Amino acid sequence: MAGRQFQGGHFRFASIWAYILVPIGLSLQYVVVFHPQLLPYDKMWFIGTALKFLASYHMLFAVIFVLALLIHLVEGCYAWYLSASMQMSASDQIKWTLQTLLLGIFSLYLLLKEKKLSKGK
Numbered sequence: 001m002a003g004r005q006f007q008g009g010h011f012r013f014a015s016i017w018a019y020i021l022v023p024i025g026l027s028l029q030y031v032v033v034f035h036p037q038l039l040p041y042d043k044m045w046f047i048g049t050a051l052k053f054l055a056s057y058h059m060l061f062a063v064i065f066v067l068a069l070l071i072h073l074v075e076g077c078y079a080w081y082l083s084a085s086m087q088m089s090a091s092d093q094i095k096w097t098l099q100t101l102l103l104g105i106f107s108l109y110l111l112l113k114e115k116k117l118s119k120g121k
Contacts, residue, residue, distance in 0.1 A: 010088055010114060011095040018106035026068065033062045068104075075108050076101035082111055086118060 013019075028051065031038055036055040041048035054061050079100035083093040100107040 009092075010086075011092045011099075012110045012114065014099060014103050014106045014110060018103045022103050022106065029061070029065045029068065033058070033065045072101055072104045075104050079108055079111055082115060086115055 032051050032055050036058070039048070039051060039055075041052040044051065076097050080093060080097040083096045088096070096107065096111050100111065
């Protein structure tokens with residue numbers, strides 16, 4: 001692809017809130033699906049009530065969890081492809097891919113924004 005050659009340093013960290021909320025959400029979802037007995041629902045305030053309700057729909061929540069993981073995997077692969085097509089350094093490609101695998105759309109949005117900025121130059 002003919003375009004701007006990136007020399008490195010084009011990786012952008014996602015919001016701290018994304019780094020906090022997405023892993024906590026995926027972890028809670030994992031626990032509710034595979035180890036629901038480990039959560040002290042009564043001591044978790046309204047979140048415990050919501051999680052207990054979701055745990056009662058175990059199969060649906062398990063499907064949602066698997067879909068979320070698959071979506072993160074596809075987004076990570078796309079982030080790798082996109083950063084490679086933008087001719088970013090190998091280091092930046094790895095960073096974008098790993099961040100997108102963990103955070104999903106919160107990271108992919110930043111990468112797409114970076115691509116749009118690079119096209120404008």
